[in-house]
Amino acid sequence: MTISNELLDELLKGCKRPEDLLGDAGLMKELKVRLMERMLGAELTAHLGYEAGAEPPPEQVNRRNGTATKRVKGSDGEVPLAVPRDRAGSFEPELVRKGQTRIDGIDDKIIGLYAAGLSVRDIQAHLEDLYGLRVSPDLISRVTNAVLEEVRDWQHRALDRMYPIVIFDALRVKIRDADSRMVRNKAVYIALGVTRDGEREVLGLWIADNEGAKFWLSVMNELRNRGVQDILIAVVDGLKGFPEAITAAFPDATVQTCIVHLIRHSMNFCSWKDRKAVAAGLRPIYEAPSAEEAARQLDDFEEKWAGKYPSIAPAWRRAWAEVIPFFAFSAAIRKIIYTTNAVESLNRVLRKTLKTKAAFPTEEAATKLIFLAIRNFEKGGRAVREWVAARNQLAIMFAGRFDA
Numbered sequence: 001m002t003i004s005n006e007l008l009d010e011l012l013k014g015c016k017r018p019e020d021l022l023g024d025a026g027l028m029k030e031l032k033v034r035l036m037e038r039m040l041g042a043e044l045t046a047h048l049g050y051e052a053g054a055e056p057p058p059e060q061v062n063r064r065n066g067t068a069t070k071r072v073k074g075s076d077g078e079v080p081l082a083v084p085r086d087r088a089g090s091f092e093p094e095l096v097r098k099g100q101t102r103i104d105g106i107d108d109k110i111i112g113l114y115a116a117g118l119s120v121r122d123i124q125a126h127l128e129d130l131y132g133l134r135v136s137p138d139l140i141s142r143v144t145n146a147v148l149e150e151v152r153d154w155q156h157r158a159l160d161r162m163y164p165i166v167i168f169d170a171l172r173v174k175i176r177d178a179d180s181r182m183v184r185n186k187a188v189y190i191a192l193g194v195t196r197d198g199e200r201e202v203l204g205l206w207i208a209d210n211e212g213a214k215f216w217l218s219v220m221n222e223l224r225n226r227g228v229q230d231i232l233i234a235v236v237d238g239l240k241g242f243p244e245a246i247t248a249a250f251p252d253a254t255v256q257t258c259i260v261h262l263i264r265h266s267m268n269f270c271s272w273k274d275r276k277a278v279a280a281g282l283r284p285i286y287e288a289p290s291a292e293e294a295a296r297q298l299d300d301f302e303e304k305w306a307g308k309y310p311s312i313a314p315a316w317r318r319a320w321a322e323v324i325p326f327f328a329f330s331a332a333i334r335k336i337i338y339t340t341n342a343v344e345s346l347n348r349v350l351r352k353t354l355k356t357k358a359a360f361p362t363e364e365a366a367t368k369l370i371f372l373a374i375r376n377f378e379k380g381g382r383a384v385r386e387w388v389a390a391r392n393q394l395a396i397m398f399a400g401r402f403d404a
Contacts, residue, residue: 037082040093044084047091062088072101073135110135110143114372119356144368151371155204159227163193164394164402165336166203167235167258168242171350173366174359175207183359188370189219192346194336196402198387202346202374203228207363213241220249232398235337236322237261243322252401257322259286259338266312278312281305285316286338291327295320329397332389349377 041052048064050056056063067082081096092098113123120137127135170187177184191203203223208215231253236242243255263282270278281301288294302313316323326334353373360366384390395402 033079033081036096040081040096041084043093044086044091048086062086062090070096070101072096078134110140111147111372114140114144114369147368147372148364151367154371156226159203159223160193160195161227162196162230162232162401162404163203163228164196164232164391164398165194165235166231166233167192167194167337169237169258169347171347171354173354173357173370175363175366176359176361178362186363186366188366190346190374191219191223194384194387196391198384198391200346200378200382200384202378205367205370205374207366213245216242216245217248220245224249230401230404232394232401233325233333233337254325255322256325256337257319259323259326260344262316262319262323265315269311269315270309274308278305278309282312286323286326288327291324294324294327330389330393332386333393335386336384336390346374346377349373 044064045051048056048062049060052064063086065085065087067084070081070083071078072081083093083096085091110123110127113126118126120140123140124135124137168189168191170189172185173188174183175186176182187208189206189208191205193201193203195201204219206215206219228250231246231250233256234246234250234253235256235258236246237258246253246255263279263286266278266282267275281304284297285294285301288297298313298316306313326338329337350370350373353369357369360369
């Protein structure tokens with residue numbers, strides 16, 4: 001619909017200053033209210049079957065019954081709205097429903113601010129400063145709690161039959177224990193899958209009270225129950241019992257220790273001034289063209305550093321069974337599972353969101369915020385870089401399983 005210049009000139013006739021158009025008592029705000037009231041009046045006309053000011057049909061029992069003032073919150077602040085009524089009380093407006101007190105996507109604004117990591121108090125201040133809205137903490141909690149139903153649907157959705165690569169990673173968050181009221185460090189585990197088409201997909205998140213093989217087996221069984229029948233390569237961070245849990249549920253999966261986690265673990269054993277030199281010494285191991293050459297490079301590293309840092313080489317040897325599958329892969333596949341760029345970019349989004357939270361009051365509060373951060377991450381692009389070369393290699397290496 002095109003608005004004529006004549007109509008615009010008529011509307012703007014009394015506007016001399018910017019606030020006459022955009023201020024709290026300006027034309028834009030008044031125009032929005034008046035238009036909404038006209039639309040509500042049109043809804044009542046359709047409901048009753050006769051125009052305002054006209055005589056109702058003789059058989060028409062229900063009549064117009066004035067208006068009721070209702071205050072609604074929107075992006076322009078709180079405004080009064082004259083909602084028309086009928087005598088029978090059967091009129092149910094669609095534009096602003098009975099009991100509705102918020103319009104213009106205020107719920108989406110609250111959820112967006114919550115997803116950015118703002119606290120309830122920060123959200124209150126933000127809405128009041130920008131929109132002149134005063135909202136209660138209870139309202140913010142009710143709006144964000146609506147996300148939990150979406151989380152449940154997401155956590156139980158059906159998954160693909162096969163994922164070429166699934167990366168399992170963890171981050172630590174502080175959550176207040178419901179019984180003791182003490183703040184505890186808990187692990188939030190995330191499974192990030194790469195689909196056959198090279199799209200990143202977060203398969204689920206789990207908050208663990210007790211880690212170990214039993215917990216991870218329950219996660220694997222959940223993935224199976226949601227439709228996953230095969231995982232070609234599972235990338236893990238070296239937790240005890242993890243490989244056994246994966247192969248118990250997916251016996252054909254190749255379990256690969258995350259090289260980045262292994263390097264970081266190694267850095268924990270050495271002083272700050274030696275970290276660069278130790279990292280350079282480890283590079284020939286994981287860049288070796290074969291497992292045999294990697295073992296020789298590990299021997300050389302141990303010979304050089306065992307006197308000063310005797311714990312590093314044994315840590316690699318303990319994980320060696322899950323390290324050596326790496327050397328059978330091409331450079332295209334190594335780049336995905338070594339650098340774990342797919343999960344590192346997700347972790348950056350999560351850390352940025354979580355850094356403002358000293359501690360979560362409940363596990364549900366942590367789940368809500370992490371889910372919203374994951375949703376924002378997936379909106380930003382899900383394609384894995386240089387997937388075509390890796391896909392061709394995987395199709396050959398796992399013939400019969402990749403295309404099954």
